Amino acid sequence: QQQVKQSPQSLIVQKGGISIINCAYENTAFDYFPWYQQFPGKGPALLIAIRPDVSEKKEGRFTISFNKSAKQFSLHIMDSQPGDSATYFCAASKGDYKLSFGAGTTVTVRA
Amino acid sequence: SQTIHQWPATLVQPVGSPLSLECTVEGTSNPNLYWYRQAAGRGLQLLFYSVGIGQISSEVPQNLSASRPQDRQFILSSKKLLLSDSGFYLCACSKSETQYFGPGTRLLVL
Numbered sequence: 001q002q003q004v005k006q007s008p009q010s011l012i013v014q015k016g017g018i019s020i021i022n023c024a025y026e027n028t029a030f031d032y033f034p035w036y037q038q039f040p041g042k043g044p045a046l047l048i049a050i051r052p053d054v055s056e057k058k059e060g061r062f063t064i065s066f067n068k069s070a071k072q073f074s075l076h077i078m079d080s081q082p083g084d085s086a087t088y089f090c091a092a093s094k095g096d097y098k099l100s101f102g103a104g105t106t107v108t109v110r111a
Numbered sequence: 112s113q114t115i116h117q118w119p120a121t122l123v124q125p126v127g128s129p130l131s132l133e134c135t136v137e138g139t140s141n142p143n144l145y146w147y148r149q150a151a152g153r154g155l156q157l158l159f160y161s162v163g164i165g166q167i168s169s170e171v172p173q174n175l176s177a178s179r180p181q182d183r184q185f186i187l188s189s190k191k192l193l194l195s196d197s198g199f200y201l202c203a204c205s206k207s208e209t210q211y212f213g214p215g216t217r218l219l220v221l
Contacts, residue, residue: 032208042214043115044155049208049209095208097162097205097210104154
């Protein structure tokens with residue numbers, strides 16, 4: 001049973017547009033929510049992470065929005081660039097240092 | 112910061128052959144170590160994790176095993192590979208909630 005549900009499975013966005021990826025979870029014990037970026041043939045790399053006491057965190061063009069009451073969090077990629085084309089994974093942890101991953105979203109940015 | 116090495120980068124093995132994938136970590140001590148498998152176009156499945164030498168937890172029953180003979184060495188093994196063992200194998204380490212991944216090993220079982 002997947003503990004973190006991620007959508008959409010894939011998306012296509014024009015250069016300069018906004019990419020939005022959504023994740024939902026059920027386990028209220030989760031207290032750490034990272035996002036990973038993975039390029040083909042490479043290992044995932046940590047992009048940005050958030051804890052439930054913060055509703056939004058921004059790093060450059062990447063923003064996490066967190067809605068604790070809805071048990072949802074999302075990644076926004078502003079001003080999307082062709083170099084952002086990758087697969088993005090959300091994840092959640094409840095302090096046991098094990099991550100539950102979403103299924104991934106493949107983002108394609110068209111020039 | 113830590114660096115994770117995995118080898119080999121690519122491996123093609125016949126069904127029924129043994130497997131040994133190695134992961135070593137530099138730049139940290141006593142890390143938690145993880146083995147994940149990623150099927151083509153799919154998410155990450157946690158296979159094993161270890162909190163110390165000789166301590167291995169298995170997440171799913173399968174044809175694979177793991178060992179941690181040294182603090183910063185994690186080995187994934189199989190006695191007889193199955194076709195379904197094909198995939199991209201990733202090693203990760205952590206000292207807190209944040210996990211850092213290695214470059215991965217692509218395994219093709221024919």
